[in-house]
Every structure is written in C-alpha cells, then in structure tokens.
Amino acid sequence: MRCSVLLAIVGLLAFGCGSKEAGKDDGGKLRVVSTVGMIADAVKEVGGEEVESIGLMGPGIDPHLYRATAGDVEKLESADVIFYGGLELEGRMTDIFVKMAGRGTPTHAVSERVPGAELREPPEFHGKFDPHIWFDVLLWKHAVESIRDGLAKARPASTAKIGERADAYLKKLDDLHRYVQEQVARVPKEQRILITAHDAFGYFGKRYGFEVIGIQGTSTATEAGAGDLRRIADLITQKRVKAIFVESSVPPATIEALQKAVQSRGWNVAIGGELFSDAMGQAGTPEGTYIGMVRHNVDTIVGALL
Ligand SMILES: [Zn+2]
Numbered sequence: 001m002r003c004s005v006l007l008a009i010v011g012l013l014a015f016g017c018g019s020k021e022a023g024k025d026d027g028g029k030l031r032v033v034s035t036v037g038m039i040a041d042a043v044k045e046v047g048g049e050e051v052e053s054i055g056l057m058g059p060g061i062d063p064h065l066y067r068a069t070a071g072d073v074e075k076l077e078s079a080d081v082i083f084y085g086g087l088e089l090e091g092r093m094t095d096i097f098v099k100m101a102g103r104g105t106p107t108h109a110v111s112e113r114v115p116g117a118e119l120r121e122p123p124e125f126h127g128k129f130d131p132h133i134w135f136d137v138l139l140w141k142h143a144v145e146s147i148r149d150g151l152a153k154a155r156p157a158s159t160a161k162i163g164e165r166a167d168a169y170l171k172k173l174d175d176l177h178r179y180v181q182e183q184v185a186r187v188p189k190e191q192r193i194l195i196t197a198h199d200a201f202g203y204f205g206k207r208y209g210f211e212v213i214g215i216q217g218t219s220t221a222t223e224a225g226a227g228d229l230r231r232i233a234d235l236i237t238q239k240r241v242k243a244i245f246v247e248s249s250v251p252p253a254t255i256e257a258l259q260k261a262v263q264s265r266g267w268n269v270a271i272g273g274e275l276f277s278d279a280m281g282q283a284g285t286p287e288g289t290y291i292g293m294v295r296h297n298v299d300t301i302v303g304a305l306l
Pocket of ligand 1: 064132198199200219220277278
C-alpha cells in the first residue's frame, strides 16, 4: 500500500513537472541514468547512439541495501531521464526519486507497465509486491516498453528509431523466453526445486514451473531465522534436492550454512553454482548483459538439477 502511494506521488511529480527536460532535442546524447544493470542494459539496447546509458549499480551490488553516494546524486542531478525498478527494489533510494521527479527530471519506474494481475504479492512479503520482475522474460518486456516510451518522450524526433530498436530487442527477448522454456523442460517436474539465498526467483518459478525457496525474504534487508534454515534443510533432505545456489549479490554464508545443515541430516547437497539475481556479471562478459545473465542462470540451474 505504502509502496503504491509513493509510486503514485513519483508518477504525479514526473507527470506534472516534466517540462524541464522533456522534449529536449539538442542533437547530443540523452544522459540516461538507471539503477540496476538490467535496466541500463535495456536503455543501451533501445536507445542506441541516442543515449549515454549510465548504470549506478555494478556487478555484485545489492539494490535492496544500496544507498546513493554523493557521486550518484550528481549523476542523477545531471540526468535527462532516470529509470529505476520500482516496487521498492531500491528501497533506500525512494526519496531521491521523488526529489528528482520534483526537480522536473522525467523519472520512470520500469515496473509501472506490468499488469497488476501479474505481480506477485505472497503473504510473506507483508503486503508488498515482489520487485524482481526481470526473472520472467515476458514481464521484463513490459519494462523494455516503459524504457522505449520514456526515451521517445524525451527525444521525440527519434521516436521511430527508438521504436525499431525496441522491436528488435523485444524479439530477442521472445527468443530468450523460448530458450528458457526449452531448457527448463529438460528437468523432470519433481526435480524443479530452486533454492537460493534470497527470494528473488519467484517470477521465474511462476512462469517456468519451479518451486522456489529463498532462505531470506524478498529483500535481503530481512535476515533468515534458524527455524527457516532447519525447515528448508529438512525439505532438501526429504526430497533429495541435488543442488542449491549462491547469488552474485548476496554473501554466500547463508547458503553454506544450509549446505552444512543438510549434510548433518545425511544428504549431500551440492552448491550448484552462482546465479546472477539482482546484479549482472562483469561488463564485457556474456553475463554482463541481461540476455547473457538469464542464459547463464538457466544453464546453471538446469545443469545442476539434472
Ligand atoms: Zn532481490
């Protein structure tokens, strides 16, 4: 509830005060500042030579806990357009987005287009929506459409070019969605149990048919309790789950503790590899793009659970 009110305020401010930069069309590149890498990557794909895409959060960075640095604030203040995930993904930056929208900088939450019925709101999230929409490739297409429209609004003369690039990227995402479906289909249904450090993969599970268990809640700001660990260790042992997974943006201690707890119950569960959950891999590597990150995740999951 609180979240949607805040988003509404941001939306109103962005709408009401968007005249400062909107329509700016001086031929130079649009300075577009985004929070997580997945958004900055989509801005680059859709904006092409029209934009300078600046991502604030690099590899290994946890958006739930991230606080803007003085340098980030400078970047945000000089931005022509700002994109963020929303749904409290960047829980400690909400005030800054409100402030930037109030200054007249077009500021968009890329989750705003996702149909309400598609949003996950499990009881353990205490009335909040799950912000990790990029794990369902079809939902992420809505984010790309938000980015397309946000860029076109800021650079109306390039609307056609932006639209063409967006179409091409959306087609690639359709291919990616099919790839994930094909890979997941290789894993027998009863083995489709995905256990990770924090509850980021719910949309992945919903779309691609996995039971997903995160040891921490939907945000890494909540700690896992000893009771949770015991319960999950029992389940892994009982169901003979082959592998559990660490995440690139969450310290591995919890997953390692879980592995030990399972071992003490007489079952060896492997650590199946590192998944990119809330941050992409290093720039210049395949995992440094959204598409590469999703392919890496599904390959790692399928490889370890088969
Ligand atoms: Zn997360």
